[in-house]
Amino acid sequence: xxxxxxxxxxxxxxxxxxxxxxxxxxxxxxxxxxxxxxxxxxxxxxxxxxxxxxxxxxxxxxxxxxxxxxxxxxxxxxxxxxxxxxxxxxxxxxxxxxxxxxxxxxxxxxxxxxxxxxxxxxxxxxxxxxxxxxxxxxxxxxxxxxxxxxxxxxxxxxxxxxxxxxxxxxxxxxxxxxxxxxxxx
Numbered sequence: 517x518x519x520x521x522x523x524x525x526x527x528x529x530x531x532x533x534x535x536x537x538x539x540x541x542x543x544x545x546x547x548x549x550x551x552x553x554x555x556x557x558x559x560x561x562x563x564x565x566x567x568x569x570x571x572x573x574x575x576x577x578x579x580x581x582x583x584x585x586x587x588x589x590x591x592x593x594x595x596x597x598x599x600x601x602x603x604x605x606x607x608x609x610x611x612x613x614x615x616x617x618x619x620x621x622x623x624x625x626x627x628x629x630x631x632x633x634x635x636x637x638x639x640x641x642x643x644x645x646x647x648x649x650x651x652x653x654x655x656x657x658x659x660x661x662x663x664x665x666x667x668x669x670x671x672x673x674x675x676x677x678x679x680x681x682x683x684x685x686x687x688x689x690x691x692x693x694x695x696x697x698x699x700x701x
Contacts, residue, residue, distance in 0.1 A: 564591040564594070564595075564596060564615060565591055567589055567591070567596060567615065567620070568589055568590050568591050568596075568670070568671040569588075569589060569667045569668075569669060569670050569671050570586060570587070570588050570667070570668055570669040570670075570671065570675070571586070571587040571588075571589065571647075571665040571666060571667050571668060572584060572585075572586060572587070572665070572666055572668050573585050573586075573587045573600070573663050573664065573665045573666075574663070574664050575651070575661060575662055575663030575664065576661050576662055576663075577661060578653075578656055578659070578661060583602075584603065585600050585601060585602050585603070585608060586600070586601045587599065587600050587601075587665055588601070588671065588675065588679060589613075589671070590671055590675075590676060590679060592612075594614065595612055595613065595614045596612065596613040596614060596615075596620075596622070597610075597611075597612060597679070598610070598611040598612065598613050598622050598624065599611075599679065600624075606627070607627065608626060608627045609624045609625065609626045609627065609632070610624060610625055611623055611624025611625070611632075611634070612624075613634075618637055618638065619635055619636070619637060620635065620636040620637070620638070620647055620649070621633070621634070621635050622634045622635075622636075624651075626653060630653040630654055630655060631653065631654050632651055632652060632653035632654070633651065633652060634649060634650070634651035634652075634663065635649045635650065635651075636648060636649030636663075636665065637649060644666070645667070646664055646665060646666040646667075647664065647665040647666075648662075648663075648664050649662075649663060649664075650662050650663060651663055
C-alpha cells in the first residue's frame with residue numbers, strides 16, 4: 517500500500533524514485549498556460565477611476581454595534597488605495613484593493629494591527645449605486661460583518677495630496693511596557 521501511495525505522489529509530481537523500485541520515467545502533466553490578466557479588470561461600465569471618491573460606510577462591527585465611517589478610495593495604477601476614517605478623524609484602517617470581474621476586493625490592516633479582507637459588489641436601488649459587502653479580520657472566529665459604502669463626493673487633487681501626507685499605516689496601540697530587567701551582581 518505504501519508503494520502505491522508513493523507512486524501516486526511521484527506520478528503527480530513527475531519525479532523518478534528509484535529507491536522504491538519505481539525507476540521509470542513518469543509522464544509530465546500538461547499544464548495549461550497561465551491566463552493573461554487584463555491591465556485593469558472592470559465591471560461592465562465601471563473603471564477604476566470612477567470608483568475613486570469619498571464614501572460613507574455603514575456596517576456592523578465585531579461587537580454587534582453599528583458604525584459609520586468615511587472611506588477614501590483612490591486609484592493607484594491597476595489597484596486602489598483605501599483609507600477608513602472614523603468620526604473623530606482617526607484612521608481606522610488602510611488597505612489596497614482591486615476590481616476583479618464584479619467584485620471589489622480590499623485587503624487591509626486595521627488600527628489594532630489586525631489583517632482583514634473586505635469584498636463588495638456594486639448594487640443599485642433606484643438611481644443610487646452603492647457597494648454592498650462584508651469584511652472580516654484574523655481573530656474574528658470566522659465571522660463576517662456587513663458593510664455598505666455610498667459615494668458622497670468625487671476625489672479632488674487636494675484630497676490626493678492630503679492622502680500622500682498620511683502615515684503609511686494606521687496608528688496602532690503602543691506596545692505594553694516591558695518589565696524592567698533586574699541586574700544580576
